[in-house]
């Protein structure tokens with residue numbers, strides 16, 4: 205069978221391209237997805253108690269990119285959700301990221317913004333060359349806060365010491381010298397009013413888009429030809445692991461439902477030093493659903509399983525560079541998204557990337 209456009213993967217990357225091809229180019233496009241649903245990792249669904257959960261972990265939309273926000277707003281309305289995270293340290297729940305409130309609560313102080321700045325300067329370690337995530341944390345907050353908040357969380361999350369991870373992991377956590385305890389500072393934040401899956405369904409509601417669920421591209425590959433393939437699956441799999449298997453960190457999500465309206469003080473509570481899980485999400489606090497029961501999700505980081513987070517180490521980046529050499533040689537294959545590019549993208553980042561790819565390489 206011959207197609208002009210074939211997309212592998214019905215995640216946000218694949219669906220954005222499919223939507224543009226179908227609506228803007230008015231062309232037909234085949235989307236192949238190995239799971240039994242669209243949406244990739246942003247998929248959400250109602251559990252047996254009727255509570256909306258995010259099946260692949262909590263997803264909070266936030267961006268400063270107005271074009272991306274406007275684009276997705278064509279398929280959903282948003283609630284005015286502002287994300288908040290608390291971290292359980294020494295028996296207290298302290299706000300994250302680090303703000304004036306965090307320092308005051310952690311050390312039982314009553315400092316103002318300027319005093320907190322001085323306090324953090326006094327804690328910070330002078331590191332000449334910042335090479336790892338540990339260096340980043342020590343140079344920003346010093347050894348005590350590093351040990352209380354970052355060290356064990358990062359070890360649990362990645363299974364290795366922060367001294368072995370590159371700077372990208374911890375540098376993403378901002379430190380705010382004010383009392384703004386929102387987790388993200390972005391201009392646009394929210395949850396799709398009817399969930400991510402509904403948003404995705406609207407993106408592909410076009411007769412030009414043919415969806416094949418429960419279909420692994422590897423099984424279909426020999427039976428189809430195409431002018432352009434947009435591939436959003438794993439690159440090592442595409443090249444049959446010729447340069448070895450790329451490492452990802454995975455997570456086991458364990459959902460529990462309780463016969464109570466509210467379980468915890470914030471939508472997400474982090475547990476850096478206690479328990480085997482890294483955090484607990486209470487879904488009703490994200491979606492604002494009204495329900496007499498509540499469902500929480502615990503996250504247990506694991507080595508093997510669904511590939512979620514590319515491993516940010518020098519060694520793994522070098523391995524991926526070998527695949528990048530292969531990718532450059534392709535003439536009619538576009539590699540796109542978090543798996544194909546072996547890169548962590550937030551939702552806004554992946555939509556931005558997909559829109560740019562469409563307008564520069566497809567249209």
Ligand SMILES: Cc1cc2nc3c(=O)[nH]c(=O)nc-3n(C[C@H](O)[C@H](O)[C@H](O)COP(=O)(O)OP(=O)(O)OC[C@H]3O[C@@H](n4cnc5c(N)ncnc54)[C@H](O)[C@@H]3O)c2cc1C
Nearest residue numbers: 213215216217238244245261263264421437541542550551
């Ligand atoms: C735990 C977790 C929490 C996150 N939280 C946030 C958040 O709060 N905010 C935010 O902005 N972003 C968040 N993200 C990131 C967000 O999930 C990604 O930006 C987004 O899902 C990337 O979309 P994608 O299409 O690139 O990848 P995916 O969603 O992974 O889609 C790829 C699709 O390709 C399919 N596929 C792969 N191989 C094949 C094959 N051989 N044949 C057929 N189909 C195939 C897969 O089944 C999958 O459905 C989070 C990610 C994780 C893992």
